[in-house]
Amino acid sequence: MAQKSKKTHTEKTNLHVRNLHRDRYDFKRLIQDTPELAKFVSINPYGDESVDFSNPDAVKSLNKALLKHFYGISYWDIPENYLCPPIPGRADYIHYVADLLGLSNQGKFPVGKAIRVLDIGTGANCVYPIIGHREYGWRFVGSDIDALAYHSASRIIENNPSLEGAIECRLQTSSQHIFKGIIKPGEFFDATLCNPPFHASLAEAQAGTARKLTNLGLKKTGKQTLNFGGQNAELWCPGGEEAFVKKMISESVEFKEQCLWFTSLISKKTTLSGVYAALKTAKVFEVKTIEMAQGQKVSRFVAWTFFDKNQQTEWSKKRLSV
Known part of the structure; x- marks a missing residue:
């Protein structure tokens, strides 16, 4: 499995206990694995090594280094302006889903290829499947409506x-x-994942980008790029995340016997x-809200x-391996 780093007093205890990114970034070790990162590393106002998180090239290089160092990913690239997600937060979602699956597995998070997970909107970066497979050995299906994102994710898999x-x-x-x-x-899945489009319109997404640029101390530009990027389908849909998740809930009824847990970030x-109202209408048996x-x-x-509860246990007995 993935490599663990030595714990220090700077440990980020708010992250999941199994999250490999609880320590501050060890840039010397990361640069050893990914030399290109060196040009983006400098001393910040607090006297620590860091990168400029307002620079999309720096964030992309940092992600490459993290994925190589912690997850053994030798090739990782995404098209310009596509979502470049922060790795620690993505890892947290995976680890909490592992805990969720463990509830019906005698409290033990399941590992191995018997576990199948569906990532809705996997994006050009394919980060959730990468972390889930490297940490737990699970198998993934990643879906996306964007053809370029689909081909980018496929290329990452083909080159690793x-x-x-x-x-x-x-x-x-x-x-x-x-x-x-x-x-x-x-076809059966033990869980589904989703990071739904956040905004309700293109204008709202652009306004959100402008606010983030201001928070990062940058001036608004015509190009409107942001450190973590994002294409239209990744950032907004009619009705925003609430409409998207409600549609997901409604559609999950048709596949209720093919998946143990449906999940979505909110x-x-x-x-x-x-x-919650949509879930009540769908007549689900159980709902959990897990904070990170x-x-x-x-x-x-x-x-x-x-x-x-009995059906959850039976599912686990048949499908989950410890």
């Missing part, structure tokens, strides 16, 4: 032999569907009431299942 056969990319050809056309008849706390924290930011994901 350790990922071949463990991660499959599927192109969603219908903007009206989320699970339909992706989950095949007779960025806005105000989204929760509408999501990265620095001062609090995030969460909502999980739901149509199986009762």
Whole structure:
């Protein structure tokens, strides 16, 4: 499995206990693995080594280094302006989903290729499947509606032999569907993941980008790039994340016997009431809201299942390996 770093007094205890990124970044070790990172590292106003997180090239290089050092990924690249996600937060989601699956597995998080997970909107970066496979040995299907993102993720898999056969990319050809056309008849998943589009419109997404640029001390430019990037389908959809997750909930009813836990990140706390109402309408058996924290930011994901407790245990007995 992945390599662990020596613990120090700077440990980020708000991250999941199994998260490999609880320590401050060891730039000397990262640069040894990824020399190109060196040109982006400098001493910040606090006297620590860091990178300029407002520079998308620096963030991309840091991600390459983290994925290589901690997860053994020798090739990783994304097209310009596509989402370049912060690795520690992505890892947290994976680890908490492992804990969720462990609830019906005698409290033990499951490992091995028997576990299958569906990542909705895997993006050009393919980060969730990479971390999930390297940390737990799970198999993944990553879906995306963006053809360029689909080809980028596929290229990452093809250029890392350790990922071949463990991660499959599927192109969603219908903007009206989320699970339909992706989950095949007779196919089963132990969990689904999703980081839904946050904004409700292009204008809202651009305004959000402008605010973030201001917070980073940058001036608004015509190009409107941001350190973590993001294309339209990654950043917004009609109705925003609430509409997207409600659609996901409605569609999950059709596949309720093919997946143990459906999950989705929820960025806005105000989204929760509408999501809970949709889950009640869908007549799910159980709902869990799991909070995560990265620095001062609090995030969460909502999980739901149509199986009762006995059915959850039986599912685990049949499918999960310890």
